[in-house]
Amino acid sequence: MSAASSHSRSFHSAEVVDPASYTPGFSYRGSQLYCEGVSVAAAAKKFGTPAYLYSRASIEQAYRRMDSAFGALPHTICYAVKANSNLGILRVFAALGSGFDIVSGGELYRLRRIGVPGNRIVFSGVGKSREEIREALRTRILLFNVESPAELDLLVSEASRLRVRAAASIRVNPDVKAGGHRHISTGHHSHKFGIDWDTARGLYLQYKDSRWIDWQGVSAHIGSQILSLAPHRRALARLAGFVRELRAKGITLRYLDCGGGLGIRYTSEQPPEKAAWAAELARVAQPLGCHLLVEPGRSLIGPAGVLLMRVLYTKQNRGKKFVIADAAMNDFMRPALYDATHPITRAKRSAGALARADIVGPVCESGDCFVQDWPLGEVAPEDVLVLWGAGAYGFVEASNYNSRPRPAEILVDGNKARVIRRRESRADLIRGE
Ligand SMILES: Cc1ncc(COP(=O)(O)O)c(C=O)c1O
Structure with missing residues (x-):
């Protein structure tokens, strides 16, 4: 089912x-x-x-299980704030040492209210406004996951105004079908999310030596409530190839951001164990020498x-x-x-x-x-x-x-x-x- x-x-x-x-x-x-x-x-x-x-014990158990599943691999769990953004819940994650994935200035505001430092925050989303970009630049966030060429233009213009270099990654649209329902599938070319491979490649090269953009990573998030490892595997294989290709062209990315999406059991579903999901990601991130970022929401708090x-x-x-x-x-x-x-x-x-x-x-x-x-x-x-x-x-x-x-x-x-x-x-x- x-x-x-x-x-x-x-x-x-x-x-x-x-x-x-x-x-x-x-x-x-x-x-x-x-x-x-x-x-x-x-x-x-x-x-x-x-x-x-x-x-609270359930949240802590879920976080610790996922964290320990990555073992010694350099990684940061960036809890997806959209899943549940209550300040009391965010404080539980902050106390566990979690990072955070945000999709709006409102979510950034929540994190700042509880004292989360910018270097624990990644910013995803197809429609970041000028104000939101500016706030995030001022907060010196870890990574902007850029979702369009026009957004990148805006990021460059705001970074130059503030005289700061923006740590950025491109959220690619890996053209993979995944996700439990059409409203929560995000990684196919028919979806509004991310940038296609060719355009992404062009942007990495165009801004390779930019004073205002510091290419730190590449990211993908293919959907939510995903109940098999196969779509993750397909997306990861393409991401790994892309990281190697960019490296050959002189762009070395530190972060591989694999998004969230791991499904949970509501009734009779049989989602992959956190350990199996983590092993799948680690298998790709380890040989690349990248620091792995993940953005789980549902699997931690659902x-x-x-x-x-x-x-x-x-x-x-x-x-x-x-x-x-x-x-x-x-x-x-x-x-x-x-x-x-x-x-x-x-x-x-x-x-x-x-x-x-x-x-x-x-x-x-x-x-x-x-x-x-x-x-x-x-x-x-x-x-x-x-x-x-x-x-x-x-x-x-x-x-x-x-x-x-x-x-x-x-x-x-x-x-x-x-x-x-x-x-x-x-x-x-x-x-x-
Ligand atoms: C960019 C991004 N990252 C992470 C997530 C969290 O996904 P999930 O709750 O399925 O782990 C979402 C949710 O759709 C998302 O859009």
Whole structure:
């Protein structure tokens, strides 16, 4: 089954494994689900619903596993801020020694607010504005991943104005098909990302001795939720050939930035282990003598978060059962946006056959359905439900659609749970109007 499985697909009960069995940081004590040392039902009661709940231990485990998988190879993990940009989460990564991949001035602002130095930051994105480029130059970031000739012109003009040399790489478009859904595939020639090989070669040579551009690397990011190593292998082989070709022409690149994209298990997917992915990258980077940069988002933070919601009502329409929850598509977009299937379970499990239902939210759209015909079991109003794998591309994609305040975010660390973003108020809804 593809990663972006349609949420209209019906899952056999036997196929549905409780995500607590494969999600670090979450386990049962008796019938109650715990996030580390905190009862999930108690957290829902204390902080209200809907709420995102993250396990710090899960993030740390994921980061350390990936970091140690690269061993002695010179490398920097640049956590992709877009996946989850809460300051509390960014602080966890900063404390682990992580670098960061940003795609906007807003993300740069967040990192500066928590004191991340410029030399831990790489800047990707097809539409960097003049202001964003200027801010990043002033911050002396590690690397600009340039995505068009016009952007390079702008970078040169801003660097010369500020009298600084910009450390840069070209994000190439390797023309490789990958990614779990068409909205998250980025490395094919039909996509807007990166620069084709010939144009990239021309730009490296044109700016070889530039006073304002310091070619430090080459980068590629081919997509997200990639469930096999093959597309990475194809892109890496082309990148390695390109690095060698440039070296023969007198341009020696220090950094090989391989982007992110490693997939995770939401339901029944079988993504490569971090160690296997790292070994694949190392196999290419090592002989080149390059310092490896990676930009993982989902694989570090995705499994660490859940979305807590409460049952408002249940109803039957012509024999079809609906569970109406207090969370909706505005709180968590992935099912509506990418047809993604996220398991939903009860915070208090009980034995017995798992009755099926469509689990939906209050928003006035038929697309406001988290999952269809899902073996949830019997539920009643006020029961707490847990939507799994919500740590990445969850809160960051939330909106105020239907004038719904966005949820709170809670970080669990051992026996403690603290609010890292308060629930929005009614006043927040109209701020600025
Ligand atoms: C340039 C870039 N780097 C890294 C990432 C992170 O990808 P993922 O969360 O799949 O690891 C993305 C996300 O699409 C991206 O666009």
